Amino acid sequence: MGGIYKTVNRLSDELYVYAQIDDLRRLTDVPFDGAHEIAMLVDKFDQTDTIAAALQRELSPWKVETYKQISPDLELFNSQIRINMIIMTVIFMLALIFGIINTMLMAVLERMKELGMLMAVGMNKFKVFIMVVLETIFIALIGAPIGMLLGYLTTIYLNRVGIDLSRWSKALEEFGMSDTVRPNLNAETFITIVVAVVITAILASIYPALKAIRLKPVEALRKI
Amino acid sequence: MKLFVKYKHDYKKIVVDVQDVHKTYQETKVPVKALQGVSIQIEQGEFTAIVGPSGSGKTTLLNIIGGLDRPTEGRIYVDGTELSTLNDNQLIDFRKTHIGFVFQSYNLIPVLTAKENVEFVMLLQNVSKDKRDARTQELMEAVGLGDRLHNRPAELSGGQQQRVAVARALAPKPAFVLADEPTANLDSASTANLLDIMARLNREENMTFVFSTHDQRVIDRARRVITIEDGKVLSDLRR
Ligand SMILES: Nc1ncnc2c1ncn2[C@@H]1O[C@H](COP(=O)(O)OP(=O)(O)O)[C@@H](O)[C@H]1O
Numbered sequence: 454m455g456g457i458y459k460t461v462n463r464l465s466d467e468l469y470v471y472a473q474i475d476d477l478r479r480l481t482d483v484p485f486d487g488a489h490e491i492a493m494l495v496d497k498f499d500q501t502d503t504i505a506a507a508l509q510r511e512l513s514p515w516k517v518e519t520y521k522q523i524s525p526d527l528e529l530f531n532s533q534i535r536i537n538m539i540i541m542t543v544i545f546m547l548a549l550i551f552g553i554i555n556t557m558l559m560a561v562l563e564r565m566k567e568l569g570m571l572m573a574v575g576m577n578k579f580k581v582f583i584m585v586v587l588e589t590i591f592i593a594l595i596g597a598p599i600g601m602l603l604g605y606l607t608t609i610y611l612n613r614v615g616i617d618l619s620r621w622s623k624a625l626e627e628f629g630m631s632d633t634v635r636p637n638l639n640a641e642t643f644i645t646i647v648v649a650v651v652i653t654a655i656l657a658s659i660y661p662a663l664k665a666i667r668l669k670p671v672e673a674l675r676k677i
Numbered sequence: 678m679k680l681f682v683k684y685k686h687d688y689k690k691i692v693v694d695v696q697d698v699h700k701t702y703q704e705t706k707v708p709v710k711a712l713q714g715v716s717i718q719i720e721q722g723e724f725t726a727i728v729g730p731s732g733s734g735k736t737t738l739l740n741i742i743g744g745l746d747r748p749t750e751g752r753i754y755v756d757g758t759e760l761s762t763l764n765d766n767q768l769i770d771f772r773k774t775h776i777g778f779v780f781q782s783y784n785l786i787p788v789l790t791a792k793e794n795v796e797f798v799m800l801l802q803n804v805s806k807d808k809r810d811a812r813t814q815e816l817m818e819a820v821g822l823g824d825r826l827h828n829r830p831a832e833l834s835g836g837q838q839q840r841v842a843v844a845r846a847l848a849p850k851p852a853f854v855l856a857d858e859p860t861a862n863l864d865s866a867s868t869a870n871l872l873d874i875m876a877r878l879n880r881e882e883n884m885t886f887v888f889s890t891h892d893q894r895v896i897d898r899a900r901r902v903i904t905i906e907d908g909k910v911l912s913d914l915r916r
Pocket residue numbers: 702704705709710711729730731732733734735736737738
């Protein structure tokens with residue numbers, strides 16, 4: 454025995470032994486150019502199932518298995534993360550919707566008199582509606598790039614420095630995870646979210662805009 | 678309806694014809710009869726004060742004449758159009774082209790300059806830039822603010838703001854200008870100044886003004902004084 458090793462993953466520490474390949478050949482009678490298992494990495498991991506099926510047709514009687522079959526916990530973990538992402542995105546979008554409704558409702562109610570005056574002197578409801586929606590879009594267009602930049606910089610910084618979870622390292626080892634998390638940003642998610650934010654902003658502006666056109670000039674003007 | 682009346686050997690156009698108008702506010706617990714059978718005719722070029730104590734119905738009457746509110750009963754013709762025949766959006770368009778408004782609290786848009794405030798309604802009417810510029814300049818000079826075009830309302834005194842409001846009301850060349858207590862927030866010097874300007878526009882441009890007030894100094898300047906009390910016309914004097 455050469456030594457005992459320790460990684461961040463306690464599961465693998467308990468399961469795996471590393472040995473010289475020649476020692477193993479001697480012990481297991483596997484021929485010199487033989488192997489009992491070949492691992493394949495595919496570029497598009499969401500196509501694993503199709504690729505595995507195709508290989509299976511070619512390679513029977515050999516057994517082709519995907520990572521999901523070999524390690525179902527990994528698949529569970531993956532889908533768990535995906536669901537978590539969706540839940541978080543929904544929560545953030547809801548917060549965004551309420552934030553925008555609140556901001557624009559304030560902007561409308563604060564300017565009741567002004568809107569009343571505009572309608573009194575001949576600005577029609579359609580124009581008032583469009584005005585409120587446009588205002589929201591401008592705010593979103595100013596806010597979105599700032600938010601994008603901040604999000605981008607934060608991710609880059611955290612990716613470089615890593616989020617230190619060593620306080621929970623014991624627990625994380627049980628799951629076979631490292632104690633430093635390095636967030637990554639992919640362009641697709643980034644753009645999807647930005648587009649969703651702008652669309653959300655426009656949708657959220659509809660309620661305040663409706664509120665604005667329901668104002669009656671006489672009543673709006675009476676407000677001090 | 679009569680579009681013209683014989684007056685001082687001259688036929689004058691009737692700009693506003695209020696026929697037996699009633700207005701009862703129903704939203705309150707006890708219905709309030711704010712107007713109870715008001716009939717008034719206002720001719721082109723008149724300079725009319727609607728006078729009465731607080732709560733007598735001046736604001737209600739002006740709102741109804743201006744197409745901002747609808748009567749419970751009775752008819753209003755403005756420039757020959759009966760207002761009840763217009764739906765809400767048509768009424769907004771009608772106000773834009775026919776009626777100038779001056780409000781008690783000026784109601785200028787704070788983020789726009791004086792010039793932009795005056796230009797605003799003309800923008801809604803798609804008037805070309807050259808015409809807008811010329812008209813704005815002309816009006817701002819008429820109200821004595823030819824040199825304050827690029828000031829924001831916050832940089833102007835109350836009297837100056839109200840003069841900008843008068844210029845704004847005149848911009849779309851309305852049939853008449855309605856002003857609900859336009860001098861209520863002004864000191865006496867600004868009040869006199871505003872009335873000088875309104876009276877001159879009335880005399881020189883033949884612009885029709887209808888304003889409400891309970892300030893005796895303003896009443897003294899009017900050429901016609903309609904007194905209302907409890908929603909009824911008490912007296913109607915021309916001088
Ligand atoms: N929106 C409203 N709802 C209920 N009552 C009103 C409303 N507006 C005015 N009134 C009532 O109608 C009467 C006339 O009011 P108003 O036209 O504002 O008089 P003025 O302008 O002469 O002070 C008052 O008794 C007032 O309380």
